[in-house]
Amino acid sequence: KQEVTQIPAALSVPEGENLVLNCSFTDSAIYNLQWFRQDPGKGLTSLLLIQSSQREQTSGRLNASLDKSSGRSTLYIAASQPGDSATYLCAVVGLGTSGSRLTFGEGTQLTVNP
Amino acid sequence: KAGVTQTPRYLIKTRGQQVTLSCSPISGHRSVSWYQQTPGQGLQFLFEYFSETQRNKGNFPGRFSGRQFSNSRSEMNVSTLELGDSALYLCASSLVKRTSGDQETQYFGPGTRLLVL
Numbered sequence: 001k002q003e004v005t006q007i008p009a010a011l012s013v014p015e016g017e018n019l020v021l022n023c024s025f026t027d028s029a030i031y032n033l034q035w036f037r038q039d040p041g042k043g044l045t046s047l048l049l050i051q052s053s054q055r056e057q058t059s060g061r062l063n064a065s066l067d068k069s070s071g072r073s074t075l076y077i078a079a080s081q082p083g084d085s086a087t088y089l090c091a092v093v094g095l096g097t098s099g100s101r102l103t104f105g106e107g108t109q110l111t112v113n114p
Numbered sequence: 115k116a117g118v119t120q121t122p123r124y125l126i127k128t129r130g131q132q133v134t135l136s137c138s139p140i141s142g143h144r145s146v147s148w149y150q151q152t153p154g155q156g157l158q159f160l161f162e163y164f165s166e167t168q169r170n171k172g173n174f175p176g177r178f179s180g181r182q183f184s185n186s187r188s189e190m191n192v193s194t195l196e197l198g199d200s201a202l203y204l205c206a207s208s209l210v211k212r213t214s215g216d217q218e219t220q221y222f223g224p225g226t227r228l229l230v231l
Contacts, residue, residue, distance in 0.1 A: 045222070046220065046222070101147065
């Protein structure tokens with residue numbers, strides 16, 4: 001059974017700092033990995049999708065890497081801003097899954113202080 | 115292009131009642147998935163529909179059911195509500211490539227917050 005773990009559970013940083021969020025998964029047989037952002041009481045916003053054949057994806061100040069063999073992904077946020085404060089979730093779709101079923105980690109709650 | 119929409123946004127029900135939630139996917143998306151989010155359990159997969167057929171189901175009791183219509187809109191129903199069903203219910207849609215069956219990025223709606231009293 002796939003399990004996804006995110007470390008740390010919470011992170012508080014001053015504005016402008018570069019930071020790394022970690023995600024690990026127990027079964028490396030994945031189809032893809034997706035990073036999401038969730039603001040309090042809101043739905044999920046997709047940030048980056050990495051297919052299993054890819055090593056990284058970039059969007060603006062965000063860079064996500066994937067090491068499938070070790071079951072790890074990192075989300076790098078450059079020059080953090082107060083507006084980046086949210087919960088960040090990673091999720092995987094397993095190869096044995098017929099369909100789009102996502103298995104989520106518990107998230108990292110990020111606070112960027114002005 | 116309009117995003118995923120969910121109605122209603124908020125619901126208050128009492129134990130024993132039933133509830134129906136609706137989800138309209140992004141135009142052209144044929145896959146719709148449902149998730150339950152609670153503080154204690156996090157995000158848990160309920161089920162997925164593709165071309166009006168359920169093709170994946172999570173570990174929830176039979177009180178939770180769903181369906182998908184020919185226009186890809188989906189509904190989920192919870193019968194005999196329990197206090198523990200209080201949660202944020204999220205639906206997600208994605209485009210499935212016809213040739214390879216590959217899934218693309220999943221896009222989530224704003225959710226329906228259900229409170230069971």
